[in-house]
Amino acid sequence: MPKSIVTANRLSDGVVVWLGSNGEWTDRLEAADALDGNALQSALETVRDRDRDVAVDIRDIPADLVEGRPVPQARRERLRGAGPSVREDLAKTAVGERWARPPLLAPPSATSRSPYAGIYRYDEYDRQFLRDRAEQFRRQVQRRLSGELNEDEFKPLRLMNGLYLQLHGYMLRVALPYGVLGASQMRQLAYVARYYDRGYGHFTTRQNIQFNWPRLTDAADILAVLAEADLHAIQTSGNCVRNVTTDHFAGAAAEEVVDPRLYAEILRQWSTDHPEFTYLPRKFKIAITGSPQDRAAVRVHDIGILAKRNAKGEPGFQIYAGGGLGRTPMVGTKVRDWLPVRNLLRYVEAILRVYNTLGRRDNIYKARIKILVRDMKPERFIEMIEHEFAAMPADSCVLEDDVVSVVAARFVRPPFVPLPSETPEFERAVKSNRAFRAWVRTSTHPHREPGYISAVISLKPIGGIPGDVSADEMDLIADLADHFSFGEIRVSHEQNLVLPHVRKEQLPNLWQALVDGGLATGNVGLVTDIISCPGMDYCSLATARSIPIAQKIADRFADPARQAEIGPLDLNISGCINACGHHHVGHIGLLGVDKNGEEVYQITLGGAADEKASIGTIIGPSVAVGAVPDAIEAIVDAYLAHRTDGESFIDTCRRLGTAPFREAVYGAHQ
Amino acid sequence: MALINNKARVIEDGWSYPDANGDGAIRPKYVIPLDVLASVGSEIRIDGPIGVFAAAGVTADKILPFLDKLELVVVEFPKFRDGRGFTVARALRDRHGFKGDIRAIGHILPDQLAALVQCGFSTIVTPPEHPPAQWQQGALSASRLLSGGPLLQRLIGRRAAAPANEEERS
Secondary structure: OOEEEEEEEEOOOOOEEEEEOOOOEEOOHHHEOOEOHHHHHHHHHHHHHHOOOOEEEEEEEEEEEEOOEEEEOOHHHHHHHHOOOOOHHHHHOOHHHOOOOOOOOOOHHHOOOOOOOOOEOOOHHHHHHHHHHHHHHHHHHHHHHHOOOOHHHHHHHHHHOOEEEOOOOEEEEEEOHHHEEEHHHHHHHHHHHHHHOOOEEEEOOOOOEEEOOOOHHHHHHHHHHHHOOOOEOOOOOOOOEOOOEEOOOOOOEOOOOOOOHHHHHHHHHHHOOOOOOOOOOOOEOEEEEOOOOOOOOHHHOOEEEEEEEOOOOOEEEEEEEOOEOOOOOEOOEEEEEEEEHHHHHHHHHHHHHHHHHHOOOOOHHHOOHHHHHHHHOHHHHHHHHHHHHHOOOOOOOOOOHHHHHHHHOOEOOOOOOOOOOOOHHHHHHHHHOHHHHHHHHHHEEEEOOOOEEEEEEOOOOOOOOOOEEEHHHHHHHHHHHHHHOOOEEEEOOOOOEEEEEEEHHHHHHHHHHHHHOOOOOOOOOOOOOOEEOOHHHOOOOOOOOHHHHHHHHHHHOOOHHHHHHHOOOOEEEEOOOOOOOOHHHOOEEEEEEEEOOEEEEEEEEOOEOOOOOEOOEEOOOOEEHHHHHHHHHHHHHHHHHHOOOOOOHHHHHHHHOOHHHHHHHHHHHO | OOEEEOOOOEEOOOOEOOOOOOOOOOOOOEEEEHHHHHHHOOOOOOOOOEEEEEOOOOOHHHHHHHHHHEEEEEEEEOOOOOOHHHHHHHHHHHHOOOOOEEEEEEOOOHHHHHHHHHOOOOEEEOOOOOOHHHHHHHHHHHHHHHHOOOHHHHHHOOOOOOHHHHOOOO
């Protein structure tokens, strides 16, 4: 007779609990009571009623008894019991010892500012708004704990503040608007990681940061701490306009036409707490770039914006809509070829109004705007937006020049010094030091200011967890940003960090400091610079563990010379169909799914997120987890065998299609 | 179910609403379901104020033919997560200049007061599980959040511009 145990997450701190034989919750899986039949039903009924304001997501899960101890049958449930398989070190800490005990040190915001960083500067109103939001959330948490709000009602409110309930507990996603932050803000994040979490954070593909272990009872305190550094978690979840993302070299890249950060900030402020668009059919993602090289994946967003200049040199926008990944990946439709700056918000508002009115609300898998665009047909959709746009009152939401300049004036321009474009010391270091040369080749980008360069800090060390950073590393990066980059830092959607404004002459020193700190992995843009979602090690939606597979692949290609020989290659991994790892737009994409309790991976080829955006093609049957590194190697070897001189992986894919790669992976088995 | 105004003060409700079957004779101060109103046509004549019930999913353009005769539009929220009603109110106020009373009814939360008011709602039928006292708590924080906000919102504003929004109904 199969038995079951009853499990939940504790409301107050999110800790995974099981129902013990005394009818009380315990955080020790071995103490869970194995039940069946009527006893199980009656226990469930009792706790669902009694503990509705104590435990969340109460349910029974099948378990086997192994040597008298309950072992959940589902892998996900075993992971909930054991903790993330990629962080076995964490399991050694008892639940009671997870969090720092008060009194805590004062947060860095008390003393640390980054006055030169080219970030948007808050005034006291902005700051007070965030403090008020933190206090509002504090009251909402109290109302939840007291039972005034039930979990169904509270959930969207906590999600509006970035607080999820994940596999092991709560997860707080903090917004890093368009991926720009100052060194002092990075220190504040390190402080949160150290004192309210478990010493690390995870940078995401939306240029945000996630903390995996906060307590509900600390959440308002965390938001208050973040507010002091002009940081917040507003709208990092929920069916609203999410963090607007952009090019991580924005405002620095030599080839850029328009600095998109100004418009990203305007969109951020416009969308914050938007009264009309906070309960949309589904989440809504906007990306903007001002460079001809699309590093922001704008064509796979709900709205994608390309900032350009017309013949007169005036800035304006080309608008895409209805792109997206997830279950139904689509490249967006161009809905407007040219939109003057003054109409940006009006036009975006028109799109959202059509979506809010007509987007499906009966099926969350069909609720994104891409489905609406597809079902209505793009021509009809464009007609409706234009109709809505034309009908707006003439004075509503107009971005007049003076408004734009007031916002623009809030961006500090870092005090660049005039430098010669010749940088002999830098050139000498490149020539004489092979390791430095290799790092420079992958990890830098030309800067618009003579004598400056942008440097990428890879968060993909071989054997590491893509996007994860410890609190100590955050502090080190903040110090390096202060020393080398006017205190300014960027987050890339590839889950790396950027010091955008480094003097070329100082680049060797920066590199040496990164080497000393273990942060000089020179693999940016190469096969081991893998985008990966957190997968089943953390996420309650995941069907596979994407991090371990990313680690195995990185291990296989660890040799820097081999990576350099292969050249640019985007490898993206998602642990479920929701595609947080952007596998559809990886040159090689991997999607992990569960097949009768086994993890298997579907392989796609030919995806791209850049200006030639395309959705990858599935090359054949899913591959068993253990066979994935071999399959990737076979694909890469096929590329090396077929490429013409100087041809990149994606170009070979485009030229040859999937056939030679399919043969390389499956040939022997078919 | 108590009626409150945009400051969360309880006010008297002189209107009657369609019952679960949606029927009821057309009479003054009765909120007429839109489809009933539509079947009568825009030539409707009633001796007294007319209100309409816009069930979830009804769009503003469907109410338009009757707008100049209406004193009240009641917008239904089937679930507080269903935000279509915000766009209905916004369209009536901003685009069509409706000056009458726009009332929210259904499953809505005190936490949504600020958004409702900004979109042009002037009164709210509070659901039984969230009585007026909870909304008054919410009103305090809403007024704080509305008075400040990010720079851009202070510069260009975005509250639905209508007299009904500025004045307080009693």
